Amino acid sequence: MTRQVPDSCPGVLRLHAAADGPLARIRVPGGRVEPEQLVALAEAARELGDGNIELTSRGNVQLRQVRDAGELTGRLEAVGLLPSHTHERVRNIVASPLSGRIGGSADVHGLVPVLDAGLLAAPRLAELPGRVLFTLDDGRGDISGLGGDIGVHATGTDEFALILAGHDSGIRISAADAVDVMLAAAHGFLDLRGDDAGRWRLHDIEDGADRVAELLGLSRGSDRVELSAAQDIPIGWLDQDNGLVALGAGVRLGSLPARTAEFIAAVERPVFITPWRSLVLPDLDEWTAEQVVRVLAPMELIFDANSPWLQVSACAGRPGCAKSRTDVRADVTAAVESGRVLPPDPNPPAPQDIPLLDATEVTVAGRQHWSGCDRRCGRPHTPVTDIVATDTGHYQSSPKPT
Structure with missing residues (x-):
């Protein structure tokens, strides 16, 4: 397969011109972020971006609506998140x-x-x-x-x-x-x-x-x-082999508010960003782990492996993507909060197309990915039900494996 255009994957030094403003993608090898790096990301998200740190399917992070690319570059260099200008991507x-x-x-x-x-x-x-x-x-x-x-x-x-x-x-x-x-x-x-x-x-x-x-x-x-x-996201209380505890935390649609990130950094442990847009906080004693859950669960981090939020993923949608036909994230949030994201069916029906539905009518069991157009950006590699926006403003849902 040969494409007609060179790779245009964004970085810090080459931003992506998203519909809602410049987007920076910051590589995080192995997903490991030190506390001081997480603080720097949180401050940059709040002071230079839209206030959130986006987690990607490669364990990297993104900042949207970047207002000062030069300032962002300097901040990331200072904490070791941009060790090279030539190899960053x-x-x-x-x-x-x-x-x-x-x-x-x-x-x-x-x-x-x-x-x-x-x-x-x-x-x-x-x-x-x-x-x-x-x-x-x-x-x-x-x-x-x-x-x-x-x-x-x-x-x-x-x-x-x-x-x-x-x-x-x-x-x-x-x-x-x-x-x-x-x-x-x-x-x-x-x-x-x-x-x-x-x-x-x-x-x-x-x-x-x-x-x-x-x-x-x-x-x-x-x-x-x-x-x-x-799709086996490590969530909740995880007993380490050495007797300590790791906590797995889901992040709603992979968007981590800057304030929540600062509270996570205060735990003073490295944080691992997973390819499933979740976090792992390792090496905690039991008392510390209990306090972390007590503080961060009300801040909408997900420690319940049965949460419907862990069944859904979505592309950026409007207003972030000009190609999107709708505000996908608002629609999927409404589906979760209204109980229309159902637990996985142990005996799923044979794959079949489902008629066009209004956003308020989509009700799907198990793993699902919502997309604002046929490109289906961010679609996971695991089998999912695709829920794709159409030109009419409706959604077409079709269960099919990767």
Whole structure:
């Protein structure tokens, strides 16, 4: 697949001209944000943006309606959120949020800063499109199914499967070699991509995964890890293997108010942003965890795994997107608050199109994604019911797998 235009994925130095104003996307490798960084993001959101920090499906963050790009750049540089002007858009690294704390075959969080440093140290890798995604899965299968370009999937305490274009390549590597091999695969992608700026992802290149594997020159076994996308958001009280507690918190439609972010930062623990637009606050003792829930639950963070808010996602909609046919987020909020987002059906009906419905009539069970147009931006990789706005102002709902 070759597109006619180069990748225009936004960053901090190249803002996206959204309908409601400039949008900045800030890369957060591994989703890890330190307390002082979260404070800086909250202050920037309130003083330079619309007052919210948007969480993305790659564990990054966005600020909308940015009023002073230069000031934002300086603030992010001061707290380490913009370590490079040349490589800022290529630092797309997602990792299993609970790795090293709860379950998993290997702790992949230690690979994140090493991979990030390797990307920053290679001048040529600044040429990677901003869409390229690196994935680090600790073996539980929560990350490898996200359709990344280059990644590793733990198959033992010191063995990883090399993932290329979202599939197991058959190559097995050690933890010590994992980052070097991923970086070599990134160079291989650029070799195959050549001057074709329309090839944004590895799967855009015919037989791209096999060709990169051949360039690496590593032996390939016959065993393959079966990968699938899973919507298993870590929510609520999570007992860590070391006796401490992690808290998983959902964020309504992935939009975190600046004031709430400042309260989270006051816990003085690192925060992990997940690819499901939620948060993990790790390494808490039980008393602290209880106080965090007591304070943050009334601020609309979601600690209940059965909340209907965890069943819904949505594109930006109006007024943020000029292509959207309606204010999608207002419509989905009304659906949740009026009880029209139902629990998953254990015996779902066969997929079928549902007639056009007014926004106030849409009632759907289970995982669903609301879109303001046929592009369906932000649609998760897991099976969902698509609820898409039409030109008539109604919605067309159609259950279909990814």
